[in-house]
Amino acid sequence: ALDAAIAASNENQVGIDLELATAQESFNQLEAALLAGIAEEKETALQVEQLGHETIELLQRLSERNSRKEGLGRRKVDLVGRIGKDQAEIDEIDRLLSGQQSQLRALQEQLGEVKQFKLDLVKQSDSIFGTILKQREEQKEAEARLAELKDKLAFKRSRLTSLEELERNFEGYKDGVRNVMLKRSQLDPTSSIYGTVADIVETESSYEMAVGAVLGEKLQYVVVKSQEAGVEALQYLKTQSMGRLSCIPVELRDEGDEGHFPYGEEQGVLGPLKQFVRVKGDYDRVGQFLFGDVYLVQNLNRALELWNGNGHRKTLVTLDGEVVDPSGVVSGGSRESGAQAILEKKREIKELRQQVHELEAQVREQASQVERCVSRIQMLEQSLEALKRDSHSEELKIVHQEQDLNHLQTEIRRLTERRDKLSLEISAAMQEESDLVQEIQNLEAEVLGIEERKLELQTRGEAAKQRQLDLRHRLDDLRHRSFEQKSKLSIVTEKKSALERDLQRMVEDRGELHRLLDERHVSISAANQQTLQLKREIEESREKLSQLVVEIQEREGQATALRDRIQALKDSVGAAEVTLRQSRAQLETVRQELHQSIVSLSEGRTRVQVLLQQILERYHVDLAAVAPTYAERPIDREAQAAQVREMREKLEKIGPVNLGAIEEYEELKQRHEHLDKQYQDLVQSLDALQRALQKINRTTKKRFEETFETVNKLFQEVFPKLFKGGRAELLLTDPENILESGVEIVAQPPGKKLQSVSLLSGGEKALTAVSLVFAIFIIKPSPFCLLDEVDAPLDDANIDRFNDMVRSLVDKSQFILITHNKRTMEMADTLYGITMEQPGVSKLVSVQLN
Incomplete structure (x- = not known):
């Protein structure tokens, strides 16, 4: 039945395919005609639209050209006025440039002369500085040589003094x-x-x-x-x-x-x-x-x-x-x-005297050479300082002239650039004017062409619109016919699709039935083979089970016999172990007794050997040799014990014998001689040290007195300058003992009585201390002087005098002042400040005031 249904469906499908082909051909013809009409209609519409756009563009271009023409006319008038104005400005710039270039040449000549003079000063400074470095090297070498000679002279003098002291004391x-x-x-x-x-x-x-x-x-x-x-x-x-x-x-x-x-x-x-x-x-x-x-x-x-x-x-x-x-x-x-040492000492004293004399001459000569080096260096440094001042003055001139020159060059460059710019503007304006005239002429010709093109486009546009209207009527008729044919084609297509779906479903059902039938045949064949295999395995298992039952019965009989035999062996082993433990206990007892006997015997022998050795060492008697003599004699132990006690008492009365007394005596004797020699050396060294201390004290006292007098004198001069009057001096608290004395400052500011510095006000104390510092500084100035807020307690009048004093010392040293006072800041050449623009971040700011 299923096959018959499939055959009927195939026949219906053939009829539907013929009907579908006829409908499809008619639809295709209508569709082609419709597409051709649509294309033609689109082309015509595009032409109409394009002609409209061209017309609008022509109108816009015409309007733009007219506006452009009017703007170019106004631009031409403006250009003529600007050209005249720029030419007048160029004439004025030429006049200014002529005068400034003359001034520039004069300034360049002056600057060249000043730079050449500065270069000569630098060369002289470099030459003098090189000479100073060489002289300082020579001074260092001379000072090193002088120190070496002094050390050598001190060593020789010390040796000579020691030998002369020995000679005076006639040592040896x-x-x-x-x-x-x-x-x-x-x-x-x-x-x-x-x-x-x-x-x-x-x-x-x-x-x-x-x-x-x-x-x-x-x-x-x-x-x-x-x-x-x-x-x-x-x-x-x-x-x-x-x-x-x-x-x-x-x-x-x-x-x-x-x-x-x-x-x-x-x-x-x-x-x-x-x-x-x-x-x-x-x-x-x-x-x-x-x-x-x-x-x-x-x-x-x-x-x-x-x-x-x-x-x-x-x-x-x-x-x-x-x-x-x-x-x-x-x-x-x-x-x-003895004799040799006396002669050698005499000769060495003579040689040392000659060497000391020669070294003293060399030291004097070397000291003179050092002084000459110092004098030459001071002269060169003075010359170098003068050259530095001149060089600084010339540098200022160069800076000022370079500033004037740069300013003049900048002005000339600005005027030149302005003139060039104006020239370019005039050239551009003239060229632009010429271009404007030409462009106006071109615009007039273009306007005429645009008018002609406009008339032509209007004619073509009207013809295109009429043709577009005819094409639209034709397309409407084709679309109606195409829609009717398309509906008929859809109906036939749907019938064909339904028939194809039914036919496909029936074919699939037939295939599924055949597949299930084949699977059932395969399953039945496999089940039959598995049944035969299981029957064979059951028969084989029954035979093996019978054999295993027989074998298990035989093994159980053997296991019973073996258990009986093992029990008998265990009983015999237990009895043997008891006997073995008893034998071992008896053996261990015998071994302990034997070991105890051996130990006792060894101890006895050891004691006998010790006694023999003690008797031999203490009494010098060999018992083995004398034992036969006393073997037959009776022993009176009480009498012998009394004799031993008596001899021991005598030995105790004698006391111990020091066999190393001689060696100890020799050792102590050598030790005494060595210490005595060291004592003599220490005494001599102490005397030499005392003399050296006395010499140092004399020199220190002399230098302190000289320095104190110099500082006191300058202090008395500086104090009135800072206080605008008054007087002050330094006093020793213990003039009799200068090296242990203290120094007291006594000051009398204007209008006050003479009193100790401790009784002055804070500002007066500060100014007095500054006076003393400057007095010391004048004696021996240093390259740098750092003053940390010295002017803090001073009023304005005292600050001015303080600044004047600092300014008077600038030629000798460079001063670095830490201050918050504006008057002191005004005196400085360079200011450095610390600011904190952001929290936790410090920044250094400097200002060059010169």
């Missing part, structure tokens, strides 16, 4: 010699004691060891006028028990020449030692006695060779201080500190 000499030399002014008023041998003997450093070795103790011999004077000194020492000394009278007995020394420089002999020694004054016989038979040789080997030659009876000495006397006795070894 024997007690007898030192006591006699220190008391010789009392012992010998007639000056019969001249000094020691070391005082009259001098030699070079290379021969000091030889001379010291030969003289030895003779260096401490005292040279006297006669044997009687020596006897008096010996008697003094003997009476006072103050040591021993040896005396050499000046008038010694001449023993004559003991023979010629047959060796010369070729045999290693440098010559008689007296050739290398200088003996002071009239002590030639003393020198002959000391060095007459002594010859200087190169080394000890050569000296022994010469002595073995047996050709002389001279004393031979080497440069290293070995001595071979006529009898063959050889002396030498390491250097000794």
Whole structure:
């Protein structure tokens, strides 16, 4: 039935398609005719509209051209008047420019001359400043050299003073010699004691060891006028028990020449030692006695060779201080500190005196050079200051002339620009006038063309409107016919759509039925296969279940047998564990007893060893060696105990023995010597420090007195200037002790009595303090002076005098004043202010008043 319905629907659809094709063709023909008519009607309407627009545009253009023509005529009249006015202004500008350009050339010549002069001043200033820098470098070098020389001189003087002090105290000499030399002014008023041998003997450093070795103790011999004077000194020492000394009278007995020394420089002999020694004054016989038979040789080997030659009876000495006397006795070894130190000290004192003298001359010369440098720098600075003032004056001239020149150039430039602008305006106006004439002529010709075009457009517009009316009637007829055909086409189209929808629905129902039928066949086939598979699995599961039941019964029998066997083993293991615990407890008891026995044995052996060792250390008895002797003897322990107590009491009475007493004594002795030496050094340093303090106090006192007098004098001059009268002075509270004294200010302003500054008013105190500050400042001015609200307590009259004083000191220093006073601000060259335009934000504002 469904297939038959589908076939009938297909036949109806064929008939409807033929009817629809016929209706569609008729509608298409009408639609094409309608579209062609609409297009033609639109084109005609567009032509009509375009002709209307062109006509309106022509009318507008005609009106604009007429208005433009009238405006151009008025513009032409205005241009002629403006050209005449601008030409008159150009003539006036030419006259002004001629005069100002002449003035400009004169100013440029003057400015060039001033700038050249300023440049010359700058070059001179730079040259002088460079010279000042060089002179300051030379001054620094000279001052550094002077300080170095002073330090070196102070060190040398200190060393010389120490050595001279040691020499005056005869340190290093024997007690007898030192006591006699220190008391010789009392012992010998007639000056019969001249000094020691070391005082009259001098030699070079290379021969000091030889001379010291030969003289030895003779260096401490005292040279006297006669044997009687020596006897008096010996008697003094003997009476006072103050040591021993040896005396050499000046008038010694001449023993004559003991023979010629047959060796010369070729045999290693440098010559008689007296050739290398200088003996002071009239002590030639003393020198002959000391060095007459002594010859200087190169080394000890050569000296022994010469002595073995047996050709002389001279004393031979080497440069290293070995001595071979006529009898063959050889002396030498390491250097000794006695005689050698005396000679070295004498030589060092002489050298230090010479060095101190030379250093003093160098210090004087260097100080003079520093003063010359300072003087030259001051002269150069004065010249530089004068050049700076001249340069500043020239700078002001240059600034003023440049301002005048800039003003003149600005005026000339303004006039020139104005003239050029006027010229351009005249040229533009003339060109515009010419253009206006040409444009007016063009407008007249264009107006004629527009009139002709207007007539033509009016004719064409009327023809287009008539044709547009005919096309509209035709389009209305075509639209009516097209609407009727379109309605018929819609009805046929709707029938076809309904038939197609029914046919599509029936086809879809037939497809769905076929699909469901196929799905049922597939499901039935799969269910049959699954049923067969489940039957096979059930049979296999039944067979496996029977086998598992049999196997479980067998495993249960085996498990019962195993449980019985495990229980039997547990019982036997429990019994074995009880027996094992008992055996272990017994073993542990035996081990503890064995360990205790071993410990007791070890302690006993240790005590025996300690006792043996103590007996050996305390009584020096080896018990192992003496034990057999006392093995058979009876022991009386009470008697032995009493003997031990008695011996211990004796030891206690003796007391402990200090075996390190000798070493402690030596150590304390060295410590005492070291401390004694340090004490002597401290005493000497304290004396030197006291002298230095005294010198510093003298210098400080002198400088303070000079400075105080100078400041007081200037204070007495400055005070009346600031107060317009009155007087003031500085007084010391303790004139007898200047270094500890205070300073009191006594002032008498005009109209008041003399009184302490503490009794003055606030303004008077401030002005008095300013007077003192300026007095000190005049003595030694600094490059900068900072005054912080000094004028705050002053009235207007005092502020004027204060400003006058500051202005008088400006040539020496640059003043920086912190002030709120307008009068003080008026005096300044530059003002700096701090303002706060926004909260928390400070801003610096400066004003150059010069």
